Amino acid sequence: MEDVPSSPPVPPGRLILLNGASSAGKSTLCHAIQTRIDEPFLQFSLDFLMFGARVLPRRDPEGPFSWAEMRPRLFEGYYRCLPAFLGAGNNLVVDYIIETPEQWRRLVELLRPFDVFLVGVHCPLDELERRERARGDRHLGDARRDLLTVHTFTRYDFEVDSRRPPEENSERIIAAWHLRRWPGVLGRLS
Numbered sequence: 001m002e003d004v005p006s007s008p009p010v011p012p013g014r015l016i017l018l019n020g021a022s023s024a025g026k027s028t029l030c031h032a033i034q035t036r037i038d039e040p041f042l043q044f045s046l047d048f049l050m051f052g053a054r055v056l057p058r059r060d061p062e063g064p065f066s067w068a069e070m071r072p073r074l075f076e077g078y079y080r081c082l083p084a085f086l087g088a089g090n091n092l093v094v095d096y097i098i099e100t101p102e103q104w105r106r107l108v109e110l111l112r113p114f115d116v117f118l119v120g121v122h123c124p125l126d127e128l129e130r131r132e133r134a135r136g137d138r139h140l141g142d143a144r145r146d147l148l149t150v151h152t153f154t155r156y157d158f159e160v161d162s163r164r165p166p167e168e169n170s171e172r173i174i175a176a177w178h179l180r181r182w183p184g185v186l187g188r189l190s
């Protein structure tokens with residue numbers, strides 16, 4: 001029987017993962033990276049499932065669905081998408097707010113085999129709260145709550161001060177990404 005020609009194997013995609021408090025400017029930075037970097041990166045944010053595209057049904061306190069029940073399933077589903085996209089050869093630029101050690105452990109477990117560049121996005125509380133108020137689409141107090149813990153779970157491959165313009169920070173992140181060492185911080189975690 002003749003061999004059926006198969007496609008050459010696709011190398012896994014690379015991940016640039018931005019962690020910082022709500023309103024730190026992560027999504028803005030993801031977009032700035034995407035538009036400047038010299039190869040395609042898909043932006044894939046948990047926000048796309050939470051705030052857009054009618055993925056979630058109603059979740060006001062009176063129901064009819066229990067957000068407390070749905071939340072861990074939604075998050076776990078999102079986490080599992082990341083290695084799926086990377087394994088299929090897609091580069092990803094992702095923003096995330098690490099909230100608990102369990103979340104971080106799960107992400108490390110799923111992402112350890114991949115080339116991950118971990119970026120801490122820092123912003124002081126007064127500026128976070130100014131942005132939070134100006135946006136009007138975020139719950140006031142989320143940024144303050146996040147800031148207490150978000151940077152306590154891991155070290156980073158690179159860090160930025162998000163008071164700097166996103167154009168400047170994205171250029172710095174891209175330059176550092178090109179010079180990254182292997183494995184990165186996430187890959188060196190046990």
Ligand SMILES: Nc1ncnc2c1ncn2[C@@H]1O[C@H](COP(=O)(O)OP(=O)(O)OP(=O)(O)O)[C@@H](O)[C@H]1O
Pocket residue numbers: 020021022023024025026027028029047095097131135138162163164165166
């Ligand atoms: N460097 C910056 N200087 C001033 N404002 C900024 C800067 N970066 C982002 N912003 C503004 O801050 C707000 C929040 O930005 P963005 O949506 O990127 O934050 P985020 O970290 O992704 O937030 P969330 O996690 O809540 O989705 C937006 O109104 C954005 O225009």
